[in-house]
Amino acid sequence: MNLTSSRIAINLTSSRIAINLTSSRIAINLTSSRIAINLTSSKIAINLTSSKIAINLTSSKIAINLTSSKIAINLTSSKIAINLTSSKIAIDLTSSKIAINLTSSRIAINLTSSRIAINLTSSRIAINLTSSRIAINLTSSRIAINLTSSRIAINLTSSRIAINLTSSRIAINLTSSRIAINLTSSRIAINLTSKNINYEYLEFGQMKNTCIGQINLVRVGFVLRGDGTVIRGH
Incomplete structure (x- = not known):
């Protein structure tokens, strides 16, 4: 199934989801809690390009090319927006061997900008998002969440995590007892908001x-x- 219209909204909200996910069961070729959102090899869609994306796929050209193989997207309860929250969420993109396990209270991956890659192209991507430990290993050679052409290794640990990825900069917002770390291409800003402390790095050192x-x-x-x-x- 190709989702390539001008606006596509997969709003995943508490057991009920708008590309019609009805209480832990999904209507894009739904078989129980296992879905056939199977992505083809080479250029695999979930090409999230332009505008705001959250598993809100809103852009002029969004391709979720669903062909062959099996992908398990288990969406159960809580808030989702690419907020894949609560229980186990497995997006197994088998053709390129990609495993995205989202298990935590609240995980938000907001992909926003003109060209953001969850370009899944015959490589290996392992994004294991768990409540205690989140490991997103982003490397230029082996990645289809192409953030920048450099190598990035980000280990996130929290129960609430928001990861905002933009084309020109990479923002990783960690909100576990309210901690936000924004990483940009030009500089690094670390916002610590725990207790009464809220510090912020400035460009002027x-x-x-x-x-x-x-x-x-x-x-x-x-x-x-x-x-x-x-x-x-x-």
Whole structure:
């Protein structure tokens, strides 16, 4: 089944989903909790291109070429948006041997930009998303989530995780006790929002605390305690 219309919305929301997922069962060629969203080898779709994607596939050209093989997408309860949440979600793209296991409370993978690859092209991709440990090994040679042409290894550990991938930059938002780490191509911004602390790296090699009653401006090179006080700084 080719989903190539101008707007495609697979809004997965709590046991009920809009490309018609009815309580843990899916209507794109649904057989129980096992689905035939089988992707062909070489250029495998889930080509998420342009606009906003969340398993909201909204773009001018979205290809989910569903042909041959078997893919298990077990979607059970909670919120989904490529929010594949709760229980086990297995997207086994067999032709290129791709396993995306999403198991956690809340996992959001928002793919936004003009050209974002979950281009699954006869390679091996293993994205194991689990509540305790999430490993996304992104390497330029072996990847079809082509973020950048460099090698990326990201180990995420939390119960709530949001991963925003954009074409020009890569944003990885970790929200497990409210921690956000945004990685961009030009610079790295680390937003720590746990307790009363909310720090943010600035481009000018400085750092400011956005919370009232804490430190206002500190140079990079500092070490912070949990209460926001500076142990070392310059």
